[in-house]
Amino acid sequence: MGWRDRVQENERGRGGERMDFTSALLLVRISNMGLGFHGCVVIMMDDDLSQWITLPKYSTPYIKGIKDFLENAFPKFSVGDEMLCPCKNCRNGKWHTQDLIYDHLICHGPCPLYANWICEVSSKDHRIDIERAENMGFEDSFTFGDNLDEMFHRTNDTTGPNDDAKKFYGHLEEGKQPLYPGCKKFSRLSFIIRLYSLKCIHGISESGFGDLLELIKDAFPEAHIPLSFNAAKNVIKDLGLDYQRIHACPNNCMLFWAENEKKNCKTCGASRLQRMFMSKELSELMLWHAKGRKKDGKLRHPADAEAWKALDARYPQFSSENRNIRLGLAADGFNPFRTMNISHSTWPIILVNYNLPPWLCMKQENLILSTLISGPESPKNNIDVFMQPLIAELNELWEVGIETYDALTDHTFNLRASLLWTISDFPGLAMLSGWSTKGRLACPVCNYETSSMYLKHSRKMCYMDHRRFLHPEHPWRLDKRKFNGQIELRGFVNHFGGKKPEKKRKRQKNKIKSNSPFKKKSIFFDLPYWKHNVSRHNLDVMHIEKNVCDKVLGTLLNIAGKTKDHIAARLDLQELGIRKVLHPVLSSDGKHLEIRAAIFDMTNEEKDLFCSVLKNAKLPYGSASNISRCVHMKERKVSGYKSHDAHFFMHYLLQFAVKKSLKPEVAVPFIRLGAFLRGFF
Structure with a gap:
């Protein structure tokens, strides 16, 4: 006998009295367990979350549900004597x-988008009373099976928002109220948020911010x-936009965190990842790498x-998910103060979400500032100490995951995350x-x-023999004159891979001296999958372009302090x-040295x-900043440009400038260099 037949039979047994769907389904479950109709558990529900709002608008349960909703909603969501309908x-x-809202809900009915919310608010102060029949002899701990609780407790169902998502949506709805x-x-x-931003920008103290709120409230009582x-900070904190301050030892040897702190620390990175799925549009974009990406073998996205x-x-x-x-993970240090003579270093550690399409993953709103290391100097090799909370959270996201509500499917799922590389x-x-x-x-x-x-005279290390990376039959391998005076017959260098090598150590006067280039074992190896990552650490191309651009412009224009063609370099040659x-x-008087002009002078x-050429270049709007401001015609130098300006110099402008002013044997390599760099992008 099917469950629908059982429902009809039970209705006939009760003299034709109609039962609601939940009670009927409960009877079927108990009948299947061999208890029979008379052994059922009677569940008294004041309002059925899944039923009353679907009943006719003239029915008594529907009218009662609307009244309960308005009684519970107005004290919390109203402004004055009005509320959003x-x-x-x-x-x-x-x-x-x-x-008027009561009349609208009775006459027009609720908007389907807000039906679940209306049910939840209406049931806020109601509880489910469970009574047992007099002839029941079961223990209080008796349960009816794996999924029975899901029929009565909507929050335990994977369909619909979980508790965290409900809380988040509740704060959003509350925040949408007009000022x-x-x-x-x-x-x-x-x-x-606007007021809090002004506090941060202008350095308003907490007490001053509180006094300002009181003044606004006194001047505008209805605000x-x-x-x-x-209270204002808690509003922002509840949306997952807060931060946790973790103190460190002055010597950068440990963090006062986890077992070294009385209370366990929590970071907000995971909650930021959960927020990605609370918008249907953004949740759909999070699947772009699997469903929207063009798979033709070309490298357009990290997924390729x-x-x-x-x-x-x-x-x-x-x-599979x-x-x-x-x-x-991207990290870099900078001095936040405009006067560079102040000794200070700030290191932001930013997480990049590669599930998103390439035109969105690098947008500011989609970057996650996971850690901000601030101090009088760079953390150097002790940066691992400050990344302990982040690595702990990444381990949890890999091994355990976190329950996350997906607005696109209206289900919760176990979200996991992995770290591909650093930049x-x-x-x-x-x-x-x-x-x-x-x-x-x-x-x-x-x-x-x-x-x-x-290099003895320049007092620096020099790295040579790059010709070994050329094709075995490349003519430059046999060119002695233009390089180091030798031919190059060696092959490619095998890429360093796999696990960290054993350190070779020597003991000298009770001190351990290591011959290994590794100065530490990176904290990223605490991630169980890290040793299997193919490309663990990557260099930022724009940093490299900026450094190359500095050296090229400094040498070509012979800018003092920036040129690489100086007396020490000539002595090294x-x-x-x-x-x-x-x-x-030697000069004619024999007292000092002179250098001849090079081919690029x-x-x-x-x-x-x-x-x-650089000064008068007309660029498309938005492609670069005002580069002409960096060109100083009187001093014949280029300075004050940013990384993106250098990127634009190397890709597009340098080729035109060298073609106009340098000999072909010098201009052609620079033109080819620009073409090579454009190939990366």
Whole structure:
């Protein structure tokens, strides 16, 4: 006998009295357990969350539900004696009194988008009373099966928002209220965030911010704003926009966090990831890498990269859920003060969400500021100490996951995340990876086969022999004159991969001296999948372009302090015995050295032409900043440009400038360099 037949039979047994769907389904479950009709558990419900709002609008349960909703909603969501009306016509967009909203809900019915919310608010002060029949002899701990509780407790169902999502949506709805009745420019939430932003920008103290709130409330009694700084901060905190301050030892040796603190620390990164799925549009975009990406073998997105594919192949359980998030970590240091003579360093650690399409993943609103390290100096190798909370959370997101509500499917799921790689400049790579980027073994690709030498006069390390990366039949491999005076027959360097090598140590006077370029084991190896990542640490191309641009412009224009063609460099060439035409010579009086002009040296007229090309370039709107402000015609130099300006210089402008002012044998390599860099983008 099917469950519908059982319902009909039970209705006939009760003299034709109609039962609601939930009670009938409960009877079926108990009948299937062999208890029979007379052994059922009677459940008294004041209002059935899944039923009353679907009943006819003239029915008694529907009218009672609307009254309960208005009684519970008005004390919390009203402004004055009005509230947003959730009927079909108003759609939560018009303000009305309680009586008028009652009439609208009875006449027009509720808007389907707000039906679940109306049910929840109406049942807020109601409880489910469970009574047992007199002849029942079961224990209080008796249950009816795996899914019975889900029929009566809607919050336990994976369909619909979970508790965190409900709380978040509740705060959003509350924040959408106008600042005061009739206000159209500001909502309560937008005004609080705007005011809080001004506090941060102008350095208003907490007490001053609280006094300002009191003054606004006294001047505008109808304004719906918090009365204290803590109340305003809690509004922002409940939306997941807060931060946690974790103190560190002055010597950067430990954090006062986790077991070293009385209370456990929590970070807000996971909640930011959950928020991605609380919007239907954004939740759909989070699946772009799997459903919207064009898969033709070309590299357009990190999902096309070998690192992404290798992680998916090794961990199929993780990759089977397209909503699981792949992250990148970017870190760099800067001085937040405009006067650079102040000793201070700030290191933001930012997470990049690669599930999003490429035109969105790098937008400011989609970046997650997970950690902000601020102090009098750079954390250097001790940066791992400050990343402990982040790594702990990444481990939890990988091994356990976090229950997340997906607005697109209206279900909750277990969200997991993995870290694909880090992005930094070259000094930052040393801090994150543990590989020293200074000294004889500075190259993380060549590692122990790095070709390096110390330049005696320039007092720095120089890294040579790049021709080994050329094709075996490339003519430059046999060119002695233009390079180091030797031919190059060696092959490619095997990429350093896998696990961290064992350190070779020597004991000298009770001190341990290490010959390994690794100065530490990176904290990223605490992630169980990190050792299997194909590309663990990446360099930021724009940082490299900025450095190359500085050296090129400084050398071509012979800018003091920035040119690489100076007396020390010429003496090093003489020491190496190469490029004899560039060796310095004694002056006629024999008291000082003179250097001959190199092939790339320009006259003042050529420098003026070079600078005028950059100065007068007309660029499309929005493609770059005002580059002409960086060109100083009188001093014949270029300075004050940013990383993106250097990016634009190297890709588009430098080729025109060198073609106009330099010889072809010098201009052609620069033109090819620009084409090579454009190939990355």
